[in-house]
Amino acid sequence: MSKWTRRLPLIAALLGIAFAVPAQAEEASDPWPGLVQDIFNNRAMNDGSSVIGIEMPYRAEDAAIVPVTLRSKLSPADSRRIRSITLVIDRNPAPMAAKFELGPDANVTEISTRVRVNNYTDVHAVAELTDGQLYVSKVYVKASGGCSAPAGKNVEEAQSRLGKMRYRQFAREEAPASRVREAQIMIGHPNNSGLQMDQVTQLYIPAFFVNQLKLTQDDSLVLSMEGGISISEDPNLRFTYVSNGAKRFRAEAKDTDGHVFRSEWDVEKPGT
Amino acid sequence: MSRIARIIAALSLLGTVTLAQAGAAELPVSEVATGIFVHSGAIALMTRENEGDIANVGFIVGDAAVAVIDTGGSFHEGEALLAAVRARTNKPIRYVINTHGHPDHVFGNAAFAAGGTSFVGHSKLPQALATRGPYYLDNFRRIMGSELIDPVKIIAPTLLVSDTMTLDLGARRLILRAWRAGHSDCDVTVYDEASKTLFTGDLVFLRHIPVMDGSIRGWLETLKELEAIPAQRVIPGHGPVSDWPAALADERRYLSTLLSDVRALNKSGEPIRAAAEKAAAEERARWELFGDYNARNATAAFSEIEWE
Numbered sequence: 001m002s003k004w005t006r007r008l009p010l011i012a013a014l015l016g017i018a019f020a021v022p023a024q025a026e027e028a029s030d031p032w033p034g035l036v037q038d039i040f041n042n043r044a045m046n047d048g049s050s051v052i053g054i055e056m057p058y059r060a061e062d063a064a065i066v067p068v069t070l071r072s073k074l075s076p077a078d079s080r081r082i083r084s085i086t087l088v089i090d091r092n093p094a095p096m097a098a099k100f101e102l103g104p105d106a107n108v109t110e111i112s113t114r115v116r117v118n119n120y121t122d123v124h125a126v127a128e129l130t131d132g133q134l135y136v137s138k139v140y141v142k143a144s145g146g147c148s149a150p151a152g153k154n155v156e157e158a159q160s161r162l163g164k165m166r167y168r169q170f171a172r173e174e175a176p177a178s179r180v181r182e183a184q185i186m187i188g189h190p191n192n193s194g195l196q197m198d199q200v201t202q203l204y205i206p207a208f209f210v211n212q213l214k215l216t217q218d219d220s221l222v223l224s225m226e227g228g229i230s231i232s233e234d235p236n237l238r239f240t241y242v243s244n245g246a247k248r249f250r251a252e253a254k255d256t257d258g259h260v261f262r263s264e265w266d267v268e269k270p271g272t
Numbered sequence: 273m274s275r276i277a278r279i280i281a282a283l284s285l286l287g288t289v290t291l292a293q294a295g296a297a298e299l300p301v302s303e304v305a306t307g308i309f310v311h312s313g314a315i316a317l318m319t320r321e322n323e324g325d326i327a328n329v330g331f332i333v334g335d336a337a338v339a340v341i342d343t344g345g346s347f348h349e350g351e352a353l354l355a356a357v358r359a360r361t362n363k364p365i366r367y368v369i370n371t372h373g374h375p376d377h378v379f380g381n382a383a384f385a386a387g388g389t390s391f392v393g394h395s396k397l398p399q400a401l402a403t404r405g406p407y408y409l410d411n412f413r414r415i416m417g418s419e420l421i422d423p424v425k426i427i428a429p430t431l432l433v434s435d436t437m438t439l440d441l442g443a444r445r446l447i448l449r450a451w452r453a454g455h456s457d458c459d460v461t462v463y464d465e466a467s468k469t470l471f472t473g474d475l476v477f478l479r480h481i482p483v484m485d486g487s488i489r490g491w492l493e494t495l496k497e498l499e500a501i502p503a504q505r506v507i508p509g510h511g512p513v514s515d516w517p518a519a520l521a522d523e524r525r526y527l528s529t530l531l532s533d534v535r536a537l538n539k540s541g542e543p544i545r546a547a548a549e550k551a552a553a554e555e556r557a558r559w560e561l562f563g564d565y566n567a568r569n570a571t572a573a574f575s576e577i578e579w580e
């Protein structure tokens with residue numbers, strides 16, 4: 001670059017000329033209004049600060065595995081409940097990360113999962129309540145630096161785990177008197193994004209990811225997820241729910257290649 | 273000076289002038305053993321100011337040819353490394369070996385793309401570059417600016433190492449070895465038999481906190497086998513050239529601590545975010561860039577051992 005072109009931004013700034021380099025233009029335009037249109041059909045968004053909390057680290061330490069926790073802020077006395085939560089990572093290639101449907105009788109109040117974060121971005125959580133209204137909360141996350149990438153670390157191992165599921169229950173302080181449970185489901189899956197071009201073949205690597213997950217106690221819905229490629233490899237959900245006394249916990253996952261993975265566990269004896 | 277030598281000197285001076293016009297100063301290198309030249313990168317993150325010059329890069333000169341090992345974190349650094357080679361020898365650069373696919377090691381590749389040079393790497397490196405390359409370019413364009421990143425081209429290896437491979441530079445054999453997932457899933461080491469010098473890429477860190485982007489269990493396994501290589505000195509991916517295998521001690525301690533901590537945290541039911549805050553915390557004072565990478569290492573290690 002010549003001295004003259006290098007000084008252009010300075011000169012432009014001095015003259016008060018808007019000098020938009022592409023990166024700045026991209027940062028400047030907020031994708032959220034467009035996403036509200038595309039994902040939520042332009043429905044009205046209410047302030048969700050007393051409805052839904054979203055917690056993420058301020059910086060995406062590992063771009064491929066960024067923990068996110070969604071937490072209900074409704075008081076137990078509130079007659080409304082959360083019907084669904086949609087998680088949107090605004091500047092990811094596929095912004096809609098997941099839509100969670102919460103079982104009507106399961107009283108899920110907290111969901112933690114892990115997502116990929118490609119960019120400096122707002123992350124929105126949109127809760128739909130039984131009053132039919134949408135409530136939105138957001139956090140801002142800085143992209144990771146260094147050599148981290150929103151891609152798999154050990155492609156071979158991820159492939160070898162395909163379809164394996166694990167279920168785990170965590171001890172809670174209020175248990176066992178209370179029926180509140182905290183559990184985790186892990187599904188071995190590469191969750192490939194399909195957005196990268198193979199440099200050798202010049203073909204896009206086909207997308208291959210878990211797009212549906214349904215968790216039930218016996219046959220009663222606890223939580224279901226419609227997932228996208230922003231969910232990290234080996235999808236992992238940790239959540240609270242209220243036991244209905246069922247003996248079996250069941251998981252069914254489907255992926256974009258039509259695989260169906262099913263597993264069930266004795267709620268008292270979790271494991272692989 | 274003989275007439276031939278004067279002509280060669282004049283020609284190489286011409287070469288230097290051409291490179292200087294292209295903006296490439298010579299990258300400072302030191303000869304750590306006969307024919308082995310190393311440039312020590314800064315212990316830092318890649319920035320616009322340091323032009324991505326944070327990894328150790330180097331080259332080995334044989335009787336017939338030269339092998340370059342890693343090319344730095346920008347095209348500009350690659351050009352400067354090329355200038356450093358050309359200031360010392362006119363032998364052809366037959367190989368560019370990438371020890372793995374991270375940007376601070378491969379972003380200078382395009383400076384060596386002129387004919388006759390083969391790019392060498394792990395058999396999994398092309399896949400890693402395909403999935404990560406476009407993201408790396410976007411991310412570092414944001415961090416370092418277009419001027420430095422626009423000339424960077426992701427160049428995948430065509431000579432692939434899946435187990436071991438010997439390259440002959442003319443009376444100088446280099447033993448390349450491809451490893452299981454460890455620091456990354458495409459780590460290659462280069463051992464120069466003549467001088468007993470081992471280039472480990474990022475399988476070895478000193479001073480700079482180790483960065484885990486592959487498999488923590490695999491990495492610790494690999495360290496056991498690496499230790500058996502009868503080298504006298506190591507050129508680590510980051511940190512000073514050091515005696516072998518004493519150079520492994522700090523890294524092994526850190527990785528072992530991290531592994532046992534994330535296992536204990538997982539066993540007690542802690543969530544992944546707690547692991548990021550707590551694991552290997554007692555190592556903080558022992559490493560540079562701890563705050564930049566430890567939480568990330570812990571996050572990655574935790575998600576790996578959850579499947580044990």
